[in-house]
Amino acid sequence: MKFFFLLLVSLLGVFVRAEAARIKDVSEVAGIRSNQLVGYGLVTGLVGTGESTPFTDQSFNVMLQKFGIVLPPGVKPKNKNVAAVIVTANMPAFSKQGQSIDVVVSSIGSAKSLRGGTLVQTFLKGLDGEIYAVAQGNLLVSNFSLNADDGSKVIGNNPTAGMILNGAIVEREIPTPFSRGDFITFHLLDSDFTTAQRMVDAVNDFLGSQIAFAIDATTVKVRAPRDVSERVVFLSTIENLEFNPADSSAKIIINSRTGTIVIGKHVRLKPSAVTHGAMTVAIEEYSLDTDGKEGRMFKFEPGSTLDDLVRTVNEVGAAPSDLMAILQALKQAGAIEGKLIII
Structure with missing residues (x-):
């Protein structure tokens, strides 16, 4: 199959x-093209899943000062309902002032979850350091957790990252x-x-x-x-x-993790021979022979393609890993006209 x-x-x-x-x-x-934006902000309203770190406390104090609230000297808030986050967004080309774009919010501290949190007004800057959008809103965090009686816990997806659909308003256009x-x-x-x-x-x-x-x-x-x-x-x-675009160059793409192999149209074989386990593949000037189980032999005309080879190897019941090994050996021997790319 x-x-x-x-x-x-x-x-x-x-x-x-x-x-x-x-x-x-x-x-x-x-x-x-689109342009990447990034900003640093705070998520509030967490139910004890936030953090209390030096940079989070500092950011929280700065936010309070903007509202005219100054904490007494020596007082350090230990608020687990706040988390420091990085906010990212892609601003499409021709985005106009007042339009909305989606944002992704990710924790950068020790917060356990951002579920139920609200992003406080955050400036989003471009590569030039200028502010192009302002983000704010309630996070959508698509995760779940299950607690077992034995104390174990299963967490699905990522609870420390979420999205805000249409969560940023464009404040400045990017010229094109x-x-x-x-x-x-x-x-x-x-x-x-x-x-x-x-x-x-x-x-x-x-x-x-x-x-x-x-x-x-x-x-x-x-x-x-x-x-x-x-x-x-x-x-x-x-x-x-x-x-009609031109055909791509002769390539073989091998995904070593999934076993997927894609062969380009123009890949050709040169005369050579490969022995792999109990199988022998011989590509001669006038034929392509494969000797596998029960001594079966398959022959092809000159100019055989890798489609012919794959079909032949399949006939003798080889696994995808066998074909990968054969292709690598053929490429090392210079018997494949085309690029062999392993991902």
Whole structure:
């Protein structure tokens, strides 16, 4: 069953790659991206699952001072209903002032759980140190715990991290290069010279020559109108153009943890021989032979693919681990035309 799945994935890769793809599905517009925000804050309202640490106490005192409350000298609050947290968020491109974004809240101290807590107003800063959003709200912590009679405890998911849906309000917009310059730049998600050139040809065939040109295997520049409204219509048209991306390079991907093996379309075998346990795989100039249980022999024509090898190894009842060992040995011997990637 595992080998059938392996072969199915390999064949699907061939059929899917042969179909046309939209430009928006294989590339992204340069400069149009989300931005990471981060902030430090306090979660209050915890039911004894918080913490009392020096930095939590200091943050708590600063918060009280902002409200005009000053503790007497020498008084140190020991409040287990408060926790220090890091707040993170991704601010999408073109986010406008007043819009809301989701935030993730994670404990950085010794708090046992953030369930039932409320995040106090927290400033979220970008890489430049400027404040772009302000977060506040009630946490959603999706965890559970079970206490057994023998004193043991089972905890599901993570009780010290949670989310606040629409928990931050955007206070400052992040400028983008979309409306600047004479060109719109596309970056291919998978760098390939052939794909870049085919994308250029598709745009030029639709709009006329010299409109688009490739800078390298990743970057394609397209001449665009300067008027912003016209540029929106122009980009909408361009990103929906279809063309045939190039097939990816010959690769074999092996996940050593799950036993999953994906074989690319263009992987080929060279003459060689591998002995693995009671099995012998011989790839000769004119045939591919596999000798396994009961002395069975399988032969193929020159230019055998790894699909042929997988099918043959499956016939003799080998396990996925056997195939992994054979593939690694073949690659070490230089008998595989393609990359072997183990993850």
